[in-house]
Amino acid sequence: MSEVTSTAAVAEVCQVLTCLPEKFVVDFANGIDVARERQRHMAGRSGFFARLYDGFTGQGDQHQAEINASLTDSVEGALTWLKDLSESLARSNHAIAQVHAQVNGLKLDLARVVDYSIETRRTLNLLSERLDERCDLLSREVARIDCLQQAHLHLDAVFGKWGAGRFNGLSLSGRCYAALEELRWGAFGDWCRAAGGAERQRQLEGLANRAIIQMSRDASLAHGERVATRERWLARPAANVFWSDGEDAVRYLGDWADSQTTPFSYAVSQMPEELPLHVPRLGSAQRMTEGMISEVFLETSV
Secondary structure, eight states: OOHHHHHHHHHHHHHHOTTHHHHHHHHHHHTEETTTTEEOSSTTOOHHHHHHHHHHHTTTOGGGHHHHHHHTTOHHHHHHHHHHHHHHTOOSHHHHHHHHHHHHHHHHHHHTOOOOOHHHHHHHHHHHHHHHHHHHHHHHHHHHSOHHHHHHHHHHHHHHHHHTTTTTTSOHHHHHHHHHHHHHTSHHHHHHHHSOHHHHHHHHHHHHHHHHHHHHHHHTOOTTOEEEIIIIISOOOOTTTOOHHHHHHHHHHTTTOOTTTSHHHHHHHHOOSSOOTTSOSEEEHHHHHHHHHHHHTOTTOO
16 A cells, blocks of 8 residues: 555544544554663554554655654654644543653653653653643633533534444444444543543443444344344445445554453454354344443543
8 A cells, every 4th residue: 555545544534533543642652662762652553553653644754754764763753753743633631641641651761761862851841741731721621611511512423423324334333332432532531531420320321322222223123132243243344335444443443452351342343253252142232332331431441
């Protein structure tokens, strides 16, 4: 795939799955390794992460060659990119808070390593100060506006996208998972992490009801009807509508899932050869939906 084609494909998938840039910036930040004086943001990551990296950074552009070259030589280049990427891509409180925590960790690592330049330390301190400002700004915004209203608007927008067929190139359950990740990384997810137990549970039940209705409609199922998980819920759509980039994106978004602790999210996003034991072989829209919601919106989930 040519650089232009790859960049266009990344832009297209990010128009539908708008949470991808948020997760990418967090993964990029988590990949900077001060202690070993090298960058791990490319190593050990999926091919889809590499495609996002090329698309977001414009790696092949001649006018960025010097900065890109520095990525292979020092942490400073990676910090420069992190500053630019966090400003241009990270919008949600969830993403900024995670990048902020990683930068604070890098500052502690750097304090234990003596052979870093004053400029590198200065770059890291400036980045930390800027993230402090953005976190404070977001906190004031959260206090000023009605968070629940913003969460409802976000919920409506995501279900409007799903109902309009924007996820139709994914499997039936993949559509639901894509919608949940969109919600987790945006205003709805921010509100759920801040809300109290009873009110949070009511909102998640409302989310489950809407998702069950949409899933049943997509699958043409009656209430409570069960169908084969692998042959129906996880089956790819017809070749003329199958969205391969979307499937790669869902797999990337779900790379946190585990077959033991989060079996529904793992099965839907990673498409393993063998289904986890806790995923039913015959599942209803309610069982599949509630299973994913309980995992994606765990209070301890990242």
